[in-house]
Amino acid sequence: MCDFFVKNWTEILKLFVSIWVAIVATSALKTWKRQMTAQKQTEFIDDLSDSIHRYIDLMSGPTTLVKLIKIQIMAYSKDPTLDPNNENAGIIEFIDKQGENQSNTLLKELKPCIQPVTKIRSLAAKGQIFGFENYEDCQAACKILGWQYDQINTLGYIIKKNSMNWDHPEVQSLLKKVNAIKFEEIEERLTNSNLQFLTFAKKNYTKIYK
Structure with a gap:
């Protein structure tokens, strides 16, 4: 037993x-x-943070050029010999006289931003798989950052085309959009989007290591 x-x-x-x-x-x-x-998750946030900071640093040059271009357009708009009934007369004159040179300079300055903005967009799409808290804030910030690149890139190509039919309604509408671009708003959006991303990153770093 x-x-x-x-x-x-x-x-x-x-x-x-x-x-x-x-x-x-x-x-x-x-x-x-x-x-x-x-x-x-940490590697993702670090990678995206590095790309955003690099992108914002590189965007300082193109943003400054946008400011200078807008100042020149404004100066042309005050020319008393231009048609006072055409609200786009100033930008048309600018494009005819300086558009191509200024476009080449702007697009050359913008070129280094292609790699980081492409990476930001790619990471923003990929990040959905990690289950981050408030990830929509991160996505919104990345979207606005990319939009600033698109705006400047579009401006660069528009001011290069001095052979457009200026009287065409669609061309006039396009010129109005160019006139509506303000470098102060671009700078503000870059700053605010960066702050929005940093807030997202801080919250999730805290959650990861709590």
Whole structure:
């Protein structure tokens, strides 16, 4: 009988050991998965943060050129010899006289921004898989950052085309949009979008490492 109890206790002990090992292994696996997820989330935020900061730094040159172009357009608009009934007369005159040269300079200055803005857009789409808190704020910030590039890039190509039919309604509408571009608003959007992203990053860093 003694051997029977010893044998049974041995089996029970083995069972408990097996269960304990399974629990420890499951816990270790969950911990490892959390650590891997945290690492991937951190790497994503770091990568996006680096791209945004690089992009904003590079955009300072194109933004300054937009300011100078707008000042020149304004100066042409005050020319008393231009048609006072054409609200786009100033920009048309600017395009005819300086458009191509200014366009080449602007697009050359904007070219280094292509790589970071492309990466920002790619990461913003990819980031949806990580389950971040308030990720829509990050996406909105990235979208506005990309829009500023698009605006300046469009401006660069429009002022280069001095052979357009200025009287065509669609061309006139396009020129109105160019006139509506304000460098102050571009700078403001870049700053505010960066702050919005940093707020998102801080909240999620805190959640990852709490």
